[in-house]
Amino acid sequence: MTTQEPTNAENWAKPVDSLHIAHDLPDHAINLNVEGKxxxxxxxxxxxxxQKTYRVRLDGARVAPQQVVKVWKEHFPEFWQKGQHFFGPMASISPGDVALINVKTGGVKLSTGILVLYADDVSFSFMTPEGHMFTGMITFSARELEDGVTQAEIVALVRAQDPIYELGMMTMGSGAEDRQWLHVLRSLAAHFGVEGKPTLEKICVDRKRQWKRFGNVRRSAAIRTVFYSVTRPLRRKEKTRASA
Amino acid sequence: MPNALTLDVRQPGSSTAVLDVQGDITADSEKPLMEAYAEAGSAKAIVLNFSGLEYMNSGGIGLLVTLLVRANRAKQKLLAFGLTEHYRQIFELTRIDEAIEIFGSEDEALQAASK
Structure with missing residues (x-):
């Protein structure tokens, strides 16, 4: 093992044993399945x-990849679909940030989050906590194509984390995820005055399911969120009784 | 300017192949990495020598995950040595080290590969 420091060490998150959200959250945010995970x-x-690759060409926008990614980092939640919430730090997206996500996917409410694993001036990548819909990594980037047009891209290298999510992905979840990222790319393009026509390319990297990971279901953020939602009226009642 | 990835493939034993990494591993490195993997053929263990790794971004981590999937499918062991402390930490953070065994030297990696 050598100790030479690489040139891009500051672009990576520092090692952490467990996740912690360091910024303030709005009152309506449901913070489950991230802290301590x-x-x-x-x-x-x-x-x-x-491996799903979503792309949009920013035809007509004279904008460098670095500028696209700067805007993307600074306005990330604004490009999401209505009703899907990303509660990140206010300023921008930086390596090591932990953000909360409250989404509705396939009819199920879900409180989960991400860790910003990597960020440089032309890309940034997220990893997920245990219990999230999928394991893997999702990378947001921009590059200049040979014809001089800048292209924004999202690459998700993912597999459903447990059998319930896999079933969900096979039915409604995968389509919902595709709609989400295609929407994000359309919104990003619109920010630069472009009517974007995003594309999607799907490659199955591994057709085999890992049955030894069946037990991941015990950490499911979806199950925990549903339980939290169902028991909320009871908790409210308890709180009212205690304060009376 | 990025340093294009090159890989030399050595076969120190009949069932082990060593891939000497030189340069950067990014999302654009798929071709040389997968060609080197193909050259390693049916070796039971693939050992990645990262001593010459100069730079890696998250796209490179994604490629290593894809390589790992291919190796698992072919029932091959994937091992590594020569990582700097920084990239060793990245392997721990992403928990890739749970699937790719990391060693301090080539000798240790080859010894583990032969087991």
Whole structure:
């Protein structure tokens, strides 16, 4: 092992044993399944592994890849679909940030989060906590194509974390995820005055399901969120009784 | 300017191949990495020598995950040595080290590969 420091050490998150959200959250945010959780191993998911690449050409926008990614980092939550919430730090997205996500996917409410694993001036990547819908990594980037047009891209290298998510992905979840990222790319393009026509390319990297990971279901953020939602009226009642 | 990835493939034993990494590993490195993996053929263990790794971004980590999937499918062991302290920490953070065994030297890696 050598100790030479690489040139891009500041672009990576520092090692952490467990996740912690360091910024303030709005009152309506449901903060479950992130605090104290470990990052999910990139290789420990249950379902088939997919590489999904979403792209949009920013034809007509004279904008460098660095500028696209700067805007993307600074306005990340604004590009999301209505009703899907990303509660990150106010300023921008930086390596090591932990953000909360409250989304509705396939009819199920979900409180989860991400760790910003890597960020440089032309890309940034997220990893997920244990219990998230999928394990793996999602990378947002921009590059200049040979014809001089800048292209924004999202690459998700993911597999469903447990059998319930896999079932969900096979039915409604995968389509919902695709709609989300295609929407983000359309919104990003619109920010630069472009009517974007995003594309999607799907490759199945591994068709085998990892049955030894069946037990991941016990950490499911979806189950925990549903339980939290169902028991909320009871907790409110308890709180009212205690304060009376 | 990025340093294009090159890989030399050595076969120190009949069932082990060593891939000597030189340069940067990014999302653009798929071709040389997968060609080197193909050259390693049916070796039971693939050992990645990262001593010559100059730079890696998250796209490079994604490529290593893809390589790992291929190796697992072919029932091959994937091992590594020569990582700097920084990249060793990245392997721990992403928990890739749970699937790719990391060693301090080539001798240790080859010894583990032969088991």
């Amino acid at each position: 470990r990052v999910a191993s990139m290789t420990s998911g249950f379902g088939k592994m997919w």
